[in-house]
Amino acid sequence: MGIFLFRTAFLVFVPPLKIVRALKQLRFIGFQSILVILLTGAFTGMVLGFQGFYSLSRFGSEAFLGPMVGLALIKELGPVISALMVTGRAGSAVTAEIGIMRMTEQIDALELMGLNPFRYLMVPNFLAAMISLPLLSAVFDVVGIFGGYLVGGKLLGVGAGTYFGEMANYVAMSDVMEGIYKSLCFGIIIVWVCCFKGFYAGILTGFGAEGVSKATTQAVVMSSVLILVSDYFLTSVMF
Amino acid sequence: MILIENLYKKFGANQVFKGLSLRVPDGKVIALIGGSGSGKSVLLKHIAGLIRADRGRILLDGKDMNSINSRDLAALRSRIGFLFQGGALFDSMTVLENVAFPLHEKTKLSADRIEQRALEELDHVGLSGSEYKYPSQLSGGMVKRAALARALITDPEIMLFDEPTTGLDPVTGLSILRLIDSCRRRLSFTGIIVTHEIPRVFDFVDRVALIKDGVVYTEGGTEVFLTSEDPLIKAFLGTLSDEEDQGEQNPSKFDEVVKR
Numbered sequence: 001m002g003i004f005l006f007r008t009a010f011l012v013f014v015p016p017l018k019i020v021r022a023l024k025q026l027r028f029i030g031f032q033s034i035l036v037i038l039l040t041g042a043f044t045g046m047v048l049g050f051q052g053f054y055s056l057s058r059f060g061s062e063a064f065l066g067p068m069v070g071l072a073l074i075k076e077l078g079p080v081i082s083a084l085m086v087t088g089r090a091g092s093a094v095t096a097e098i099g100i101m102r103m104t105e106q107i108d109a110l111e112l113m114g115l116n117p118f119r120y121l122m123v124p125n126f127l128a129a130m131i132s133l134p135l136l137s138a139v140f141d142v143v144g145i146f147g148g149y150l151v152g153g154k155l156l157g158v159g160a161g162t163y164f165g166e167m168a169n170y171v172a173m174s175d176v177m178e179g180i181y182k183s184l185c186f187g188i189i190i191v192w193v194c195c196f197k198g199f200y201a202g203i204l205t206g207f208g209a210e211g212v213s214k215a216t217t218q219a220v221v222m223s224s225v226l227i228l229v230s231d232y233f234l235t236s237v238m239f
Numbered sequence: 240m241i242l243i244e245n246l247y248k249k250f251g252a253n254q255v256f257k258g259l260s261l262r263v264p265d266g267k268v269i270a271l272i273g274g275s276g277s278g279k280s281v282l283l284k285h286i287a288g289l290i291r292a293d294r295g296r297i298l299l300d301g302k303d304m305n306s307i308n309s310r311d312l313a314a315l316r317s318r319i320g321f322l323f324q325g326g327a328l329f330d331s332m333t334v335l336e337n338v339a340f341p342l343h344e345k346t347k348l349s350a351d352r353i354e355q356r357a358l359e360e361l362d363h364v365g366l367s368g369s370e371y372k373y374p375s376q377l378s379g380g381m382v383k384r385a386a387l388a389r390a391l392i393t394d395p396e397i398m399l400f401d402e403p404t405t406g407l408d409p410v411t412g413l414s415i416l417r418l419i420d421s422c423r424r425r426l427s428f429t430g431i432i433v434t435h436e437i438p439r440v441f442d443f444v445d446r447v448a449l450i451k452d453g454v455v456y457t458e459g460g461t462e463v464f465l466t467s468e469d470p471l472i473k474a475f476l477g478t479l480s481d482e483e484d485q486g487e488q489n490p491s492k493f494d495e496v497v498k499r
Contacts, residue, residue: 105327108289112321113341114313 004199005192008122022124029090029125030132034139036085041140044077045069045147052148053156065158066167069148070141074171074179078141080231083133083186087223091194094125095219098198099212107199121199126191133187134180141179178238185234186227193223240265241286241397241429246295248281255281257453258295263446268423268430269458270440272475273450279433280324282450283399286431287321288312299397317345320395320428324402326386328374334361335370338388345393360388363425364418380411384418391422398423398430405435412436416443438465438476449475 052068098121101107110117145167152158197204197219198212205214241263248256255278263269271279284290286297288304297304302315328337339357342348348356361367364384374382383403390398403419404412416436420443423430434440441447441461448458449472457463457472464472 100330104325104330105323106329108284109321109323109327109329111289112287112316112319113344114316115344116313 001192001196004122004196005188007118008126008191008195011116011119011123012126016119017127018120018124021120022127025124025128026131028093029086029128030136033086033089033132033136036089037082037136037140038143040081040085041073041078041143042147044081044140045073045144045149046151048072048077048144049148049151049156053152053158062152062156062158063162063166064170065148065152066163066165067170069152070145070167070171071175073141073144073148075175076231076235078137078144079133079179079182079186080227082137082140083183083190083227084224086129086133086136087190087194087220087227091190091223092216092220094191095194095198095201095216096212098195099201099215102199102201103207103212117199122191122195125195126188129187129191130184133190134183137179137183181238182231182234185230189226189230190223193226194219197222240298240300241431242296242298243282243286244296244298246282246285246297247293248278248285248290249293255453256292256295259450259454261448261455261458263429263431265429266427267445268428268432268443269446269448270437270444271431271433271448271450272435272437273456277450278453279450280401283321283401283431283433286397287319287399288316317393318396320390320393320398322383322386322390322398322400322403324405326374326382328382328386328389330374333371333373334366334377334385337374337385338392341389341393356392357388360392361385363391363422364388379406380415383407383415387415387418387422391426394426396428398426398428400430400432400434402433402435413439416440419443441465 048069049065052065052072053062056062056064056068098107101121107117107121110120149158149160149163153160153163197215201211201215205211205218241261243259243261246256246259247254259278259282261269261282271282273279281290285292286299286304288307292305295305299315299319302311304312304315307315328334329340332340335354335357338360339353342353342356343350346353358367358370361370364387366381366384366388369377369381369385374385377385387403400419403415407415416439419430419432422428423443432440432444438461441464444461446458446460447464449456449464451471457467457469464476467473
């Protein structure tokens with residue numbers, strides 16, 4: 001798997017890049033994930049608004065609802081949940097697509113044309129995920145923050161000035177960067193695992209429809225677990 | 240010329256090739272026959288460099304596919320055409336895009352010129368009018384034709400056909416063989432056809448090789464096979480008389496004969 005990732009990452013810097021295919025994947029992984037990110041981001045922020053207000057009100061610290069929601073979303077929930085959503089929506093599709101291409105000898109056909117399948121299949125997905133994940137995470141954060149305000153501010157009475165003002169006081173640029181670094185790492189994990197499982201679908205999981213099905217399931221489970229495990233270690237390093 | 244010398248390949252416990260040797264002279268087309276699972280398609284993938292042999296040499300114009308570097312392999316592959324059993328068309332592309340794809344990727348021709356070449360090639364294989372269909376909208380015969388057009392558009396010097404008529408009705412199968420023959424006359428490629436169309440394919444090839452037990456059991460002109468008294472060859476041709484038949488043409492005993 002290490003060599004697989006190295007070959008993909010190496011070809012990102014070696015032209016020619018398949019720009020059209022990369023844009024197509026950017027649309028698929030990024031743009032077409034926006035709706036699910038908007039929904040999950042909004043409801044995550046709203047839940048945080050409720051739970052945060054309930055917890056903080058015990059200490060008479062409702063004024064810190066903004067920073068609490070902001071930090072939780074920007075540093076942790078935004079990158080992690082958006083990565084999990086992209087894994088389920090786009091990562092599984094990438095595995096299935098590449099797996100079917102493997103089963104139907106389309107990847108062999110690429111090789112026989114003297115073309116590098118890594119350049120055609122992995123690199124565009126890699127670039128698309130690297131660009132999409134931080135942006136989707138940012139969308140998740142913004143929507144979540146407004147979701148938190150909707151509940152904390154409009155429903156439970158925390159003032160807009162307090163909510164956003166305290167957030168601006170306590171959320172630093174380093175917190176935003178932490179979220180971006182995490183999103184980039186999660187993007188690598190998603191593409192790495194999902195492309196690998198698809199590319200070696202026949203060998204690793206057996207042939208035919210069942211092989212693709214197993215590869216897809218394994219890709220989603222493995223990516224999700226790795227995202228959560230790596231999140232712990234990344235947080236430990238950046239703490 | 241394709242020259243295979245002393246080829247060995249093992250998958251797990253299954254020893255597929257046990258010193259297989261074969262020679263295909265320039266401009267000649269050979270039919271590769273043998274029982275199911277005898278390694279015919281695997282041999283084609285070895286020749287194309289998709290699988291590396293454990294031992295032995297596969298020489299294409301003097302270059303050993305087993306030890307060639309990736310850059311030379313890519314260059315050599317651009318001179319090879321491969322017709323996959325299932326066509327291997329890119330299912331997200333139309334027929335026209337599939338056929339034009341190798342030229343888009345490997346040449347500096349203008350888009351208009353590439354489209355013109357692709358349309359010409361589709362016309363050659365009788366697929367005019369199906370340019371904008373997707374592979375899933377095509378019949379089995381049309382998929383083979385489209386795949387043949389894609390394989391031939393770069394004017395390959397070597398063509399490898401993996402069971403080009405499998406899954407097709409007899410009439411369509413014959414039309415595919417005739418199409419391959421007409422393409423061969425047009426392009427003069429060196430070719431190998433893996434097939435079970437015996438003896439029908441004999442009208443379209445120069446030589447025939449029978450694979451058994453990981454080696455070439457018999458190789459020669461079509462007349463060698465048609466006049467052979469070898470029970471195995473006769474079993475493949477389906478010409479054993481009732482008196483000679485000791486189970487060779489009996490489906491339930493055929494595998495035993497092949498093993499013998």
